[in-house]
Amino acid sequence: MQELRALLVQLELLEQQDLQLEQQEYQLLVLVLDRPLNSPPLKSSLSFYIKYSILKRQYGLDSPSSPRVKCTVVEIQLAAETIGHLGPIPLTNSMLVTFVTTILLSAVAIFATRSVQVVPAGLQNVFEFAIEAVYDLTEDLAHSKAKVFFPLIMTFFLFIITANWLGLLPGFGTIGFNEIHKGKQVFVPLLRSINADLNTTLALALISVIATHILAVRYLGILDYFKKWFNLNPIFLFVGLLELVGEFTKIVSLSFRLFGNIFAGEIVLATIAGIFAFVVPLPFYFLEIIVGFVQAAVFMMLTLTFMVLLSEKQGE
Numbered sequence: 001m002q003e004l005r006a007l008l009v010q011l012e013l014l015e016q017q018d019l020q021l022e023q024q025e026y027q028l029l030v031l032v033l034d035r036p037l038n039s040p041p042l043k044s045s046l047s048f049y050i051k052y053s054i055l056k057r058q059y060g061l062d063s064p065s066s067p068r069v070k071c072t073v074v075e076i077q078l079a080a081e082t083i084g085h086l087g088p089i090p091l092t093n094s095m096l097v098t099f100v101t102t103i104l105l106s107a108v109a110i111f112a113t114r115s116v117q118v119v120p121a122g123l124q125n126v127f128e129f130a131i132e133a134v135y136d137l138t139e140d141l142a143h144s145k146a147k148v149f150f151p152l153i154m155t156f157f158l159f160i161i162t163a164n165w166l167g168l169l170p171g172f173g174t175i176g177f178n179e180i181h182k183g184k185q186v187f188v189p190l191l192r193s194i195n196a197d198l199n200t201t202l203a204l205a206l207i208s209v210i211a212t213h214i215l216a217v218r219y220l221g222i223l224d225y226f227k228k229w230f231n232l233n234p235i236f237l238f239v240g241l242l243e244l245v246g247e248f249t250k251i252v253s254l255s256f257r258l259f260g261n262i263f264a265g266e267i268v269l270a271t272i273a274g275i276f277a278f279v280v281p282l283p284f285y286f287l288e289i290i291v292g293f294v295q296a297a298v299f300m301m302l303t304l305t306f307m308v309l310l311s312e313k314q315g316e
Contacts, residue, residue, distance in 0.1 A: 025151065029145070040186040081188045093176075093189055094197035101163045101194065141308050145219065149307050152211055155275065156204065157300040160195065164262060167193025168285060173270060194260040194296075198255065205254035209301045216310040224313060227315030252300060261295050 067168040080092035083138045087260070120128045134154050139146040176189040194200045217225045229240040272281045 015310055061101075074186055080192055080199065083188065083190060092197070093192040094194045094200060097163070097166065097194045098200065100160065101166060104166075105158060106161055115185070119220060138140070138304060141304060145215075145311060148215065153300045153304045153307075156303055157296050158210065160204070160258070161293055163194045165289065166233035167196065167262070167266065168269075168288055171306060173266065193262055193266060195258055195267075196266050198259045201255040201259040202251070204258070204299070205251045206300075208254055208306070209250050212303070212306045212310050213247075215307055220313060221309040228310075254302060258295055258299055261291055265291055 018082045080094040083093050083096065084091040089240070110124070112127050116124060131154065134157065135150050136147065138150045138153065142149045172191045172193060173189045175191060176187055178185050179188055213225075216228075220228075229244045231237045231240055269281060269284055269288065272284050
């Protein structure tokens with residue numbers, strides 16, 4: 001017991017050299033003063049912490065004569081980090097990338113169509129190939145409604161795939177600043193893939209589902225639209241209510257599928273890059289390029305399918 005108290009005194013003397021005690025050390029000292037020292041869990045954890053602190057200083061990491069080595073904690077957060085404010089509105093890192101994605105798509109569209117040629121070449125050729133492929137697919141499923149459905153689903157595809165691939169560029173998740181969070185120095189990235197933020201994917205899912213119902217009312221009429229959900233026949237009424245519940249699950253399905261795949265990919269890349277700095281992460285980057293394309297295509301195809309099914313009259 002006396003040896004343990006002596007170690008505590010030694011730890012306290014060593015800590016006086018620091019300009020500021022860490023929050024965990026404060027909590028430890030309070031815990032020691034408030035609880036009996038004969039508690040086995042307390043003796044075990046306290047002994048480990050004291051030995052660690054003494055060894056750390058024996059190697060000169062915290063000595064005044066040597067350069068201080070500070071450890072920055074990198075936390076993986078589901079919520080996007082706030083990096084500033086636009087008046088009263090907080091500006092998050094994913095919101096910043098949303099602006100960049102929108103500006104980039106607008107600039108590319110203007111540049112690709114500023115001198116349209118009968119025989120396409122260069123960037124115009126690439127865009128015409130992608131647009132024609134998606135339009136043919138839309139026409140096969142939606143037929144005469146393709147001209148109405150196509151602009152929305154093509155916008156979803158281009159926006160999502162651009163955002164997914166932007167998130168793989170150097171600087172995303174690595175360029176940022178440090179701030180104190182709960183007593184720890186935490187790194188806050190300046191840029192974050194927008195689809196790794198559930199707020200963005202939820203907004204995309206809401207736009208998709210709401211637009212689907214608006215188009216259904218346009219093509220069916222308000223009366224036939226409500227007949228899809230409500231019927232005097234008890235069996236059809238029960239089925240209609242189940243389908244109505246299914247419309248809300250579409251929001252969850254679309255948002256969490258996109259968010260989960262992109263967010264998990266970022267964690268995998270960060271983990272692999274933290275272990276192996278060179279060569280090894282490259283296959284994972286190529287995999288994420290494929291995942292980014294597939295998730296954009298899946299979101300587009302599901303939206304198109306929902307639009308086609310909901311805008312068809314019963315019996316068609």
